[in-house]
Each structure stands twice: as C-alpha cells, then as structure tokens.
Amino acid sequence: MNNISEWIERFPGLSRLDHPTKELLLKQSQIVTVAKGATIFGPGNSPENMLFLLDGTVRVQQTSDTGHEIVLYRIEAGQSCVLTTACLLSYDDYSATGIAETAVDAAAVPRAVFDALVAQSKPFRDFVFAAFSKRITDLFLVIDEVAFQRLDVRLADKLIKLSSNTDRVATTHQKLSIELGTAREVISRQLQEFQRRGWIEQARGSVTLIDKSQLQKLANHNT
Structure with missing residues (x-):
C-alpha cells in the first residue's frame, strides 16, 4: 500500500x-x-x-x-x-x-x-x-x-455465482465438495446429471455452463 x-x-x-x-x-x-x-x-x-x-x-x-x-x-x-x-x-x-x-x-x-x-x-x-x-x-x-436444502439446488446456485460474468468455472469436484460441505463423489454424480441434461460440460479443472437459464431456474429454489 x-x-x-x-x-x-x-x-x-x-x-x-x-x-x-x-x-x-x-x-x-x-x-x-x-x-x-x-x-x-x-x-x-x-x-x-x-x-x-x-x-x-x-x-x-x-x-x-x-x-x-x-x-x-x-x-x-x-x-x-x-x-x-x-x-x-x-x-x-x-x-x-x-x-x-x-x-x-x-x-x-x-x-x-x-x-x-x-x-x-x-x-x-x-x-x-x-x-x-x-x-x-x-x-x-x-x-x-x-x-435443509437440496444439494442440486445448492450446486446450481454455486456454479452460477462462481461463473460471474463468464460461462466457465475454473474448479474441481473436490473444491466444489469443500464449498458445499459434502463428499466429492456426491458432487461428481450431480455434475454428471447436469451434463446429461445438457446444462454443463466438464473438462479437467473446469466446468462450462451451457444452459445458464436452467441452472438459474433450479438455483431459484433457494429463494
């Protein structure tokens, strides 16, 4: 300073x-x-x-x-x-x-x-x-x-927040599990489900948000 x-x-x-x-x-x-x-x-x-x-x-x-x-x-x-x-x-x-x-x-x-x-x-x-x-x-x-809140809702909300103004989140399954207080395997299964729905694409060390509107719709269950 x-x-x-x-x-x-x-x-x-x-x-x-x-x-x-x-x-x-x-x-x-x-x-x-x-x-x-x-x-x-x-x-x-x-x-x-x-x-x-x-x-x-x-x-x-x-x-x-x-x-x-x-x-x-x-x-x-x-x-x-x-x-x-x-x-x-x-x-x-x-x-x-x-x-x-x-x-x-x-x-x-x-x-x-x-x-x-x-x-x-x-x-x-x-x-x-x-x-x-x-x-x-x-x-x-x-x-x-x-x-009390569903993991899929919390994960969608976290991905939206981490993405900020971009569509790519530089993170890993392990880091997301620490953010949300659950096991890495649970995060992996939920991300696979999001990918199956066509909402995201996964790569090593990153998650790309393909359909933010659907993720946001799910995340809105938080409110």
Missing part, C-alpha cells in the same frame, strides 16, 4: 473513532503480507492479533473428524474475521483454518490493544460486535443450507 496510515479509513466503523484511538491503532498495528495459498491460522493455534483485511481474500474452512471439509465464509478487503474475534474474546484456540486464496495484506492489531479498546472504547466495541453479529447470521444461513 502507498500509505499505511490510510488503512483505518477502509473500515467505516473504525473511521468514526476519535483521533487518540485512531492514533493508538496506527501506532500499535503492523501491516502483514501473506502469500497466496498460505495458511494464516489453524486449529489449536491461539490468535495473537486481530486482523483487518486490506487486500485479498481469505477462505475460512472447517474439517470434520471424518475428513470432510466445508467453507464457512470468506473474508474480503474491508472486513475482519469473526472466528478471530470470537477466539480473542474467549481466549480460545481456533477451531477452523484460514487460507489465503490470493496474496493478502492485513493490519495486525495485537491482542492487548484489542482487549483494551473493547473495554474502553464504545465505538470500537460497537464495530467489533456489529461485524461479529453479521457474520454469525451468515453462518446460520450456511447451517440452514447444509442441513
């Missing part, structure tokens, strides 16, 4: 802090850079810093005792991590893994500074709990999807 002192202004809740609090954050924080693919935190580790993401994307996923993985949420630029917040507040270890999907820049605020500001600064405390509440709501939606 060109100007480290600007990082607080990227977070609306922090930008409203009083000047002394901003100065404390700027003085005590460090800008860290993480390479794409690196593990930022994992189970059994205790957070020493609150991370505020400035650039890049972090994927937070959890692995069950049986080895199945599921993506819980992603942290984008301008956001903080709810799991890190929870662990800092409870003095607990991480129960999930954070992986840098891209190169990442973040502002790291030490635990002691985080604790002091939560205790002493109502605007900072409001910012932390507002972000925490929103992400908890998002996690309940993930639980609802996994527990």
Whole structure:
C-alpha cells in the first residue's frame, strides 16, 4: 500500500473513532503480507492479533473428524474475521483454518490493544460486535443450507455465482465438495446429471455452463 496510515479509513466503523484511538491503532498495528495459498491460522493455534483485511481474500474452512471439509465464509478487503474475534474474546484456540486464496495484506492489531479498546472504547466495541453479529447470521444461513436444502439446488446456485460474468468455472469436484460441505463423489454424480441434461460440460479443472437459464431456474429454489 502507498500509505499505511490510510488503512483505518477502509473500515467505516473504525473511521468514526476519535483521533487518540485512531492514533493508538496506527501506532500499535503492523501491516502483514501473506502469500497466496498460505495458511494464516489453524486449529489449536491461539490468535495473537486481530486482523483487518486490506487486500485479498481469505477462505475460512472447517474439517470434520471424518475428513470432510466445508467453507464457512470468506473474508474480503474491508472486513475482519469473526472466528478471530470470537477466539480473542474467549481466549480460545481456533477451531477452523484460514487460507489465503490470493496474496493478502492485513493490519495486525495485537491482542492487548484489542482487549483494551473493547473495554474502553464504545465505538470500537460497537464495530467489533456489529461485524461479529453479521457474520454469525451468515453462518446460520450456511447451517440452514447444509442441513435443509437440496444439494442440486445448492450446486446450481454455486456454479452460477462462481461463473460471474463468464460461462466457465475454473474448479474441481473436490473444491466444489469443500464449498458445499459434502463428499466429492456426491458432487461428481450431480455434475454428471447436469451434463446429461445438457446444462454443463466438464473438462479437467473446469466446468462450462451451457444452459445458464436452467441452472438459474433450479438455483431459484433457494429463494
């Protein structure tokens, strides 16, 4: 970044802090850079810093005792991590893994500074709990999807979202299974069914959406 002192202004809740609090954050924080693919935190580790993401994307996923993985949420630029917040507040270890999907820049605020500001600064405390509440709501939606919604509907919705403005999704059956919290074999069978219907074509490492309208129609069962 060109100007480290600007990082607080990227977070609306922090930008409203009083000047002394901003100065404390700027003085005590460090800008860290993480390479794409690196593990930022994992189970059994205790957070020493609150991370505020400035650039890049972090994927937070959890692995069950049986080895199945599921993506819980992603942290984008301008956001903080709810799991890190929870662990800092409870003095607990991480129960999930954070992986840098891209190169990442973040502002790291030490635990002691985080604790002091939560205790002493109502605007900072409001910012932390507002972000925490929103992400908890998002996690309940993930639980609802996994527990109650049809896999074919969720897969169609995920393909539409991953395709963005193109018709090709660079992904694998394994990656899709982690996104949706199911077994790779289940994803493979459902993709084969989509292909049989003429909605997609599969190639190594990619899925091409042939009939987006039918996939969108199925995905709309989510709403």
